[in-house]
Amino acid sequence: MNTMLKADTPLYLGIDGGGSKCRAVIVSSDQHILGEGLSGPANPLRGMKVATDSIISATQQALTCAGLAFNDMARLTVGAGLAGVNVPQYFQMFSDWRHPFKALHLTSDLHIACMGAHQGQDGAVIIVGTGSCGLAAVNGDIVEVGGHGFPYGDNGSGAWFGMQLLHHVLLSLDQLAAPTLMTDLLLQELGVSDSMGLVSHFMHATPTTYAKFAPLVFTAADAGDTTALRLAEQGAAFIGAIAARLLATKPPRLSFIGGLAHKLMPYLPASVQQQVTPALQTPELGAVWFARQSSQAQSYATSL
Amino acid sequence: MNTMLKADTPLYLGIDGGGSKCRAVIVSSDQHILGEGLSGPANPLRGMKVATDSIISATQQALTCAGLAFNDMARLTVGAGLAGVNVPQYFQMFSDWRHPFKALHLTSDLHIACMGAHQGQDGAVIIVGTGSCGLAAVNGDIVEVGGHGFPYGDNGSGAWFGMQLLHHVLLSLDQLAAPTLMTDLLLQELGVSDSMGLVSHFMHATPTTYAKFAPLVFTAADAGDTTALRLAEQGAAFIGAIAARLLATKPPRLSFIGGLAHKLMPYLPASVQQQVTPALQTPELGAVWFARQSSQAQSYATSL
Known part of the structure; x- marks a missing residue:
């Protein structure tokens, strides 16, 4: 007691x-x-x-x-x-x-x-973890954007990046798209050698399964891989659009949370990056x- | 007997x-x-x-x-x-x-x-139904491309179009993308009024569920909706890439089959359209x- x-x-x-x-x-x-x-x-x-x-x-x-x-x-x-x-x-x-x-x-x-x-004060937050979404609470009004679920929503999230990674690797293995470093990274990570091996692994994949591989996109982008860079930019565009919509409500603060937030940050517009404050x-x-x-x-x- | x-x-x-x-x-x-x-x-x-x-x-x-x-x-x-x-x-x-x-x-x-x-003769075929894939059988060699499953593969298929439709409608309802005619069409088709209603419908959706709504993309594209037109072109680009890869094997014939094939046909490059022959x-x-x-x-x- x-x-x-x-x-x-x-x-x-x-x-x-x-x-x-x-x-x-x-x-x-x-x-x-x-x-x-x-x-x-x-x-x-x-x-x-x-x-x-x-x-x-x-x-x-x-x-x-x-x-x-x-x-x-x-x-x-x-x-x-x-x-x-x-x-x-x-x-x-x-x-x-x-x-x-x-x-x-x-x-x-x-x-x-x-x-x-x-x-407990007014502000806005964007979560970029397995899923993605944003909310602003300003003067008693709440604006909520994004989210909605996977695979049709949660754009720019870990699950989204993981799915896009697999998508591009399969296109590349089918010779329907240019080679990408992501292919080597993903095949190596899973210890498989072809599309069939990849597909067996992802056949019953959950958003969490996909999200696990999202960091490989950023590893490849950091190494200058064009496909991965474009993907990082696409994901950042989704998150940037959420940020723009929330910032339009004039929140006193904006924080990013979730496991992928720091990896995505450098790809966001400078105007957004400058307004980001740590979650307290x-x-x-x-x-x-x-x-x-x-x-x-x-x-x-x-x-x- | x-x-x-x-x-x-x-x-x-x-x-x-x-x-x-x-x-x-x-x-x-x-x-x-x-x-x-x-x-x-x-x-x-x-x-x-x-x-x-x-x-x-x-x-x-x-x-x-x-x-x-x-x-x-x-x-x-x-x-x-x-x-x-x-x-x-x-x-x-x-x-x-x-x-x-x-x-x-x-x-x-x-x-x-x-x-x-x-x-029974040599040739190539592309299926664009709920899923999408292609195969060429020429001189005893078989080349198979696409497919792999949904949502990371089966690009340009009915399931892909249905998922993209929902994706763009949700972005538009969140004011993260421009308005599109697809929003009215989908909300009306499902008899719901907002994102929440849409998401409840697709929460446990299978590829078949998504594919059911694919024709709405083409209805909107035919009416001149910019987002739908871009989507039809994106889907056609995936299928066009499969066609190009199969045509490189020099098949004597190329046929398209599956429920979405005729809707997608006008968006394919003329060079592909000209080579299409009916399935016998x-x-x-x-x-x-x-x-x-x-x-x-x-x-x-x-x-x-």
Whole structure:
């Protein structure tokens, strides 16, 4: 038991629930991190039971870490940023969840990433990881662009680069396009010698499978390979268009996050690069900001 | 019982086994079609049992149609063109099959399509349906290009066009690209009003789902929509590159088959269009040509 925390102290729980992991953080009303937890996928696409089990499991870890008891869940004001809750059907499923918390405020994982990056203040964020998307939150208005899923969306993302890599390598092996260094890099990485070997590897590939090979495009581009350079520029054009759309909302700050962000950065227009500021906090801490602001807005609305 | 056929008359069975259907045709040694059959998927990707059940079922129908008994299967010299047998693992699985026929000669569905199109003679064929690929058979050499699967390959195919359509519509709805007529066409076709509605429809889309919407690109291109025109040209460039590669082998004939072939034709270079000749026979009759030629080659080898 954490004897430092009186039973009536407000406690906030931030949840960052993605397709592969769920992170939880408990924060006191005076902004101290008390405990953290990590569990599996919390995306409702995998089913509500998997998602809610992951959330509860990460929360229990965070409670234990904070020296609190499991029944202290009823004290937690929760902000949860979950992949997929921008789909109305999944938002409804989570709203109907008989959760064990004091309150549960729901939003997208992208929104809490933005709130974390700017410590709860206005700003814009672009994620370039396995997928790609962007969000600006300015003066209470939210603009969300990109994303939508793979293979038709998530342009300029890791999955997109990996798929384009394979596409160009297969064209080249078929002698339908010029040779590219990416062919040698990909064949070597997979230990195969031809198209057939490549295709067997990618036959049931997920976005994560493709994204794993995205860095090879940048290795080849850095070595001056023309096809890879063009590809890096194409991907950067997609991300640059997202940036331009978000910057049009005049956000005070713009941050890039995600595993491919730093590789793509040099290919973005200088005008975008100059405006990029580092993300200040994690998405789960962004979820805490969201919980605070949502519960304050609610108390304010109730007191009117 | 078909009393016209003596018990020692050679009989050929042609099988065209694809991902959704299996067609069978029985042909006499003097080239008369005796019976036909149609069943479900014969692609080993769906499992060997499904594939062999489909082949047997289509064969039984063709035997019945020909007035023959099921145990006449043992008289059939079979040519089978099966999607997927270009993958060594699946070729081996089919080679190991304890089939009920006199002989079974295996090749790809693309190869028998080519043999059918040119009545067993040398030539080249390009398929532009749900997928896309091309093959040339000239002087005993076979060149195969394209295909490889979706979404990284099958460029310029129905699935590719459908995915590109969705890609451009989402970019346009996100105001990341210029408006396009394809947006109105796709939203109307699906009876949805925004990106969310589109994405829900395509979340678990197969190549067939995408291919269904490919014709909308050509509707928009015919109406002069710039984005759709550029897309039609891009798709045609992929198919044109396949054509150029096959024409370099100097095939006496070149045929296009598949549901999207006629829509794409006007966008191909005039030099390619001028060389296109109609397919003369179906792929399953191509499989019969393959059976004849393979068994003759075998007898010749044995008699040496």
